[in-house]
Amino acid sequence: MKTKKNIWLGFHNKSRSERIKILKENSFLNDEFSENLLNNVTLPCDIAEKISENNIGTLALPLGIAPNFLINGEKYTVPMVIEEPSVIAACSYAAKMISSSGGFYAEILNRKMTGQVILYNIENIEKAFENVLNYKEIILNTANEAYPSIVKRGGGAEDIRAEIFYDDNTSFLSVYLTVDVKEAMGANIINSMLEGIKSLLEKITGGICLMTILSNYADKSLVTSSCEIDIKFLSNDINVAVNIAKKIELASKFAKIDIYRAATHNKGIFNGIDAVVIAVGNDWRAIEAGGHAYAASSGKYKGLTTWTFDEKNLKLKGMLTLPMPIASVGGSIGLNPSVKAAFNILKNPDAKTLACIIVSVGLAQNLAALKALVTKGIQKGHMKLQAKSLALSVGAIGSEVEILAQKLTEAKHINLENAKKLLKEIRKKLRKIE
Structure with missing residues (x-):
């Protein structure tokens, strides 16, 4: 055979x-x-x-x-x-x-993306946290209504969770929306959904939306x-x-x-x-x-x-x-x-x-x-190909590139000055052969 x-x-x-x-x-x-x-x-x-x-x-x-x-x-x-x-x-x-x-x-392991609505100036942040979870299904439905085409393709908003953050005298409530974006990276889908639920979340929490944005920390993907x-x-x-x-x-x-x-x-x-x-x-x-x-x-x-x-x-x-x-x-x-x-x-x-x-x-x-x-060591492989780049940078053309690159790898010093000097020598030899 x-x-x-x-x-x-x-x-x-x-x-x-x-x-x-x-x-x-x-x-x-x-x-x-x-x-x-x-x-x-x-x-x-x-x-x-x-x-x-x-x-x-x-x-x-x-x-x-x-x-x-x-x-x-x-x-x-x-x-x-x-x-x-x-x-x-x-x-x-x-x-x-x-x-x-x-x-x-x-x-x-998973393929879902996450976006977040960040809220602040909330009077009772613990109550707001509870309200987000209590209104979970309504929030998810509202998110999917904001981008129905992804739902038709078998994807869409799947989960909601929230987390409270404190910084000095400021408190934040971050609401995370998990979405199955199918074949897309999902930025436009998620950002549209977040905009769709922003006013609802402000109403539920009594807070003000600081921003809505996709997260690139794709720990569910x-x-x-x-x-x-x-x-x-x-x-x-x-x-x-x-x-x-x-x-x-x-x-x-x-x-x-x-x-x-x-x-x-x-x-x-x-x-x-x-x-x-x-x-x-x-x-x-x-x-x-x-x-x-x-x-x-x-x-x-x-x-x-x-x-x-x-x-x-x-x-x-x-x-x-x-x-x-x-x-x-x-x-x-x-x-x-x-x-x-x-x-x-x-x-x-x-x-x-x-x-x-x-x-x-x-x-x-x-x-x-x-x-x-x-x-x-990593330098040997790098230098072999770096020598070609250096040969090109000093004006070597055609067969000169490989010849100069080889000479540079064999030389004690691989630098611009030496490359120019070696290229002159190569060209002199090639002219004699011709």
């Missing part, structure tokens, strides 16, 4: 057009989006002008893909938008290790991705692999006790998550805000992943839980040609599937970073 060719072998060495051709021939892209990517069709300025104020143009960022993802038994190639060198390569490397060990298992890695994929030497696995577990523990490390630990996770969220046209700022808030939900800011080494079975186990209120419809998703191409590459997932993919990317990104940090 003929072995199926690995289409990703040497993928990074191929030209952009060859990569797009491979994606098309293997059903990751249809004809329309293949042509769009070949011709680099991006967001038109006339659309950009309608979705953002004072528009003067558009800003392009690199769009790449991370293959090798096996999530809940399905294979995915994940589009990522990022300008930082080595992120996509590292993510792909980690995904391959995890997928070779059985892949990621991801589950939606949690997703968990987990994996088990056979440590043979960490190193060919079993003793070295055991040592690496133990160090990754320790690094995970340290990120939960030191805030300086936790911030960078989590930033690395969001290197991957943000890149996918941008590629699929969602609000990466909202996702980051919710993620960092969740990292501090215990009262102390901690690293978001947990890695443990099962020494008996020689398995490294990883887990990441995050709020992931991602959308598959709405916003600029249907307006941006590159975003539509990204969805095509992902097989047009619904919101829940997309959330599972994104959190799995975060887990893979973290594994790659930790493995690098506890072994060769």
Whole structure:
């Protein structure tokens, strides 16, 4: 029986057009989006002008893909938008290790969003608290009347709760509305519902509404991705692999006790998550805000992943839980040609599937970073790709870029001055050859 060719072998060495051709021939892209990517069709300025104020143009960022993802038994190639060198390569490397060990298992713990109406100047705040709970059904019905289309789609307002806050001589009553927003991120839905119940809540509580707003702390929209890695994929030497696995577990523990490390630990996770969220046209700022808030939900800011080494079975186990209120419809998703191409590459997932993919990317990104940090260090991989950026910045073109990048990685100092000097030497040699 003929072995199926690995289409990703040497993928990074191929030209952009060859990569797009491979994606098309293997059903990751249809004809329309293949042509769009070949011709680099991006967001038109006339659309950009309608979705953002004072528009003067558009800003392009690199769009790449991370293959090798096996999530809940399905294979995915994940589009990522990022300008930082080595992120996509590292993510792909980690995904391959995890997928070779059985892949990621991801589950939606819940998918609801929360909005809040904040009230103040309440004479009897304890009584107001009780009234909110007593009028729960009326409040929910009023909220759903404010956005009937989401109810028709099987979603809508589902729960109400309240909490009292005190600050010096001021007291606040925050009323939380939980809503099933289906495939949308839900900001417009929830904000409309909150406006719809504002006057009712003022009447019920006798207070004044300070504000109504969606919360980006999406603790009712949690997703968990987990994996088990056979440590043979960490190193060919079993003793070295055991040592690496133990160090990754320790690094995970340290990120939960030191805030300086936790911030960078989590930033690395969001290197991957943000890149996918941008590629699929969602609000990466909202996702980051919710993620960092969740990292501090215990009262102390901690690293978001947990890695443990099962020494008996020689398995490294990883887990990441995050709020992931991602959308598959709405916003600029249907307006941006590159975003539509990204969805095509992902097989047009619904919101829940997309959330599972994104959190799995975060887990893979973290594994790659930790493995690098506890072994060769993170700088080596960064410098290799940074050298290419430096080569381009000093004016290297064509074959000069790879030659200069290689010389820079071998040089004692990687800086602008040395890059200019080496480029002159390369050009002198090339002219002699010609």
